[in-house]
Amino acid sequence: MLRNLVPLVSTLALTACGGGPDNTAEAEPSGPATETVTETSAADQPAAEAGGDADSDAQAILAALGSDYADADLGNGxxxxxxxxxxxxxxxxxRHTVGPNLHGIVGAAAASAEGFSYSRQLSESxxxxxxxxxxxxxxxxxxxxxxxxxxxxxxxDAQDRRDVIAYMAVETAD
Ligand code: HEC
Structure with missing residues (x-):
C-alpha cells in the first residue's frame, strides 16, 4: 500500500525537504501533484503538530532517508x-540506560543527547x-x-539495518 505513494512523496521531499524528518510536512503541499497523497489538512505545519495522515507522514520520512527506504519493513524494524x-x-x-535515549536520532549530531556520558571517541567523531x-x-x-x-x-543483514533505521526515523518523528 505504501509503495504506491513513493515516487510522488520522494519528489516532494527532495524538492522541499531540508533534510530532517521534522521538515517533511513542508514538502507536502499539493502543488503540481497529479495524485493526492497528502491527506493532511495542515501542510504548512510540521508533522509533529499537524497530526496528519500517518501513512503519508511515514512515507515522506522514509523518502527523505533515501530511495532504498521506500520498501522498508517497519514491522521488521x-x-x-x-x-x-x-x-x-x-x-x-x-531514560538513558546503558546507552543514550535515541528519540530523534535521525538527523542529530552524534553524542548530542543531554545528560548521557558519551565516550570521548564518539563525542569527537x-x-x-x-x-x-x-x-x-x-x-x-x-x-x-x-x-x-x-x-x-x-x-x-543490510535489510535489517535499513528496517531498523526506518523504524527509528518513523517512530520518533512525532
Ligand atoms: C550493549 C548495549 C548496546 C546495544 C545492544 C546497542 N547500543 Fe547503541 N549505544 C550504546 C552505548 C553505550 C552508546 C554510547 C557509545 C559511546 O558513547 O561511545 C550507544 C550509542 C548509540 C548511538 C549513538 C547515539 C548518539 O547520541 O550519538 C546510536 C545511533 C545507537 N547506539 C544505536 C543503536 C542501535 C540502532 C542498536 C540496535 C541495533 C544499538 N544501538 C544497540 C549501547 C548499546
Missing part, C-alpha cells in the same frame, strides 16, 4: 530494534546521524568509531 532495547529507549524523553552513518554504525560500531563504548556486535 521494530523486531530488530528489540536488540537495541537492552541498552536504548526510543520514546520521547525516555564529528558524525551526524543520517541513513548512511547509521547504517555503518549499526553494521559495525567499532569500525566506524574505534574505541566507542557501544558493545554491540552489529547487524550483518
Amino acid at each position: 521494530a523486531r530488530q530494534f528489540r536488540r537495541c532495547q537492552s541498552c536504548h529507549t526510543l520514546n520521547d524523553g525516555g 564529528g558524525l551526524v546521524w543520517d541513513a548512511a552513518t547509521l547504517d555503518a554504525w549499526i553494521e559495525n560500531p567499532r569500525a566506524l568509531v574505534p574505541g566507542n563504548r557501544m558493545s554491540f556486535v552489529g547487524l550483518r
Whole structure:
C-alpha cells in the first residue's frame, strides 16, 4: 500500500525537504501533484503538530532517508530494534540506560543527547546521524568509531539495518 505513494512523496521531499524528518510536512503541499497523497489538512505545519495522515507522514520520512527506504519493513524494524532495547529507549524523553535515549536520532549530531556520558571517541567523531552513518554504525560500531563504548556486535543483514533505521526515523518523528 505504501509503495504506491513513493515516487510522488520522494519528489516532494527532495524538492522541499531540508533534510530532517521534522521538515517533511513542508514538502507536502499539493502543488503540481497529479495524485493526492497528502491527506493532511495542515501542510504548512510540521508533522509533529499537524497530526496528519500517518501513512503519508511515514512515507515522506522514509523518502527523505533515501530511495532504498521506500520498501522498508517497519514491522521488521521494530523486531530488530528489540536488540537495541537492552541498552536504548526510543520514546520521547525516555531514560538513558546503558546507552543514550535515541528519540530523534535521525538527523542529530552524534553524542548530542543531554545528560548521557558519551565516550570521548564518539563525542569527537564529528558524525551526524543520517541513513548512511547509521547504517555503518549499526553494521559495525567499532569500525566506524574505534574505541566507542557501544558493545554491540552489529547487524550483518543490510535489510535489517535499513528496517531498523526506518523504524527509528518513523517512530520518533512525532
Ligand atoms: C550493549 C548495549 C548496546 C546495544 C545492544 C546497542 N547500543 Fe547503541 N549505544 C550504546 C552505548 C553505550 C552508546 C554510547 C557509545 C559511546 O558513547 O561511545 C550507544 C550509542 C548509540 C548511538 C549513538 C547515539 C548518539 O547520541 O550519538 C546510536 C545511533 C545507537 N547506539 C544505536 C543503536 C542501535 C540502532 C542498536 C540496535 C541495533 C544499538 N544501538 C544497540 C549501547 C548499546
